[in-house]
Amino acid sequence: MMTALIVDDEPFARRELRRTLEPSKDIQILGECGNAIDALTRIHVDKPDVVFLDIQMPQITGIEMLGMLDPQTMPQIVFLTAYDEYAVRAFEKNAFDYLLKPVTADRLELTLERLRNSFFRQDFSVLPEANHLRQIPCFSQNSVIFVKASDVEFVEARSTGIYVSDTDGQERPTALRLNILQQRTGLLRCHRQYLVNIDLVHKLQYLESGLAEFVTQRGRVIPISRRLLPEIKERLGIS
Structure with a gap:
């Protein structure tokens, strides 16, 4: 059937x-x-x-x-x-x-x-x-909320699922995987667990360990993996 x-x-x-x-x-x-x-x-x-x-x-x-x-x-x-x-x-x-x-x-x-x-x-x-998402569907029990991709501050993968955080500080779960969101939006992969909206980043700051992190305009700290740092710096035109 x-x-x-x-x-x-x-x-x-x-x-x-x-x-x-x-x-x-x-x-x-x-x-x-x-x-x-x-x-x-x-x-x-x-x-x-x-x-x-x-x-x-x-x-x-x-x-x-x-x-x-x-x-x-x-x-x-x-x-x-x-x-x-x-x-x-x-x-x-x-x-x-x-x-x-x-x-x-x-x-x-x-x-x-x-x-x-x-x-x-x-x-x-x-x-x-x-192949191009203008909005990201976020699911609750019996409804779906659409978050404009331009309003997404970052996306985080946790053991309990994938969560979309917007510019108002709201956090919502989505059924889409990180790699799908990376492919279908302009969000930047900066860590195996994070995508970030580069338009909403305030600064990239270096840590003593040789790592780096993004600080968003809202003050959220997003880690940058060592492996992805050279690629990110090249994309941002940082020598």
């Missing part, structure tokens, strides 16, 4: 897709979401096997939402789109599955057969919108 989530901002489109899916006895529809914010929460909590994802949604597009999911735990994605020649060419070139709206039963069955027979890791790195 595959579990599925439908994500589309058009209620009629959601109802029609649900109606077309319901005759399939091996698909359990967990629910529907009308926007990416609700969808991220449901994916985080319910962990569906497949998400039928509309591309054009307000505030956060479907492709932007992909960048907020960890590739290691990401469900299979089937894109939903009205006819868009450019989008269809891009999906076919990269072997992404997609359904043109309105979805027909015959075309949906081809997609379901593919899902039944070949679960594979999808590589969305070719989609620019999925």
Whole structure:
């Protein structure tokens, strides 16, 4: 039994897709979401096997939402789109599955057969919108809070998870790993446990041990690893 989530901002489109899916006895529809914010929460909590994802949604597009999911735990994605020649060419070139709206039963069955027979890791790195996070999703019990990447002071990895600290001193957990945040934001890796927003750094100060640390504009001290120090100094133009 595959579990599925439908994500589309058009209620009629959601109802029609649900109606077309319901005759399939091996698909359990967990629910529907009308926007990416609700969808991220449901994916985080319910962990569906497949998400039928509309591309054009307000505030956060479907492709932007992909960048907020960890590739290691990401469900299979089937894109939903009205006819868009450019989008269809891009999906076919990269072997992404997609359904043109309105979805027909015959075309949906081809997609379901593919899902039944070949679960594979999808590589969305070719989609620019999925590789640049403007906002970082931070999860609480039943909600998601978006922190603008420009407002992030630093990110810290602890034994209990990954925590995002902002310019107001608020600290929130995120499901994204440090390396994903490093790849998809402008945050600088300065230590195996830390990323820092270099735009919010007040100074780099040296320690007697030969190590160094950043001091943020808010006075937080962020360690710099010995291994990364030469690379950081080069990036900052420090001789």
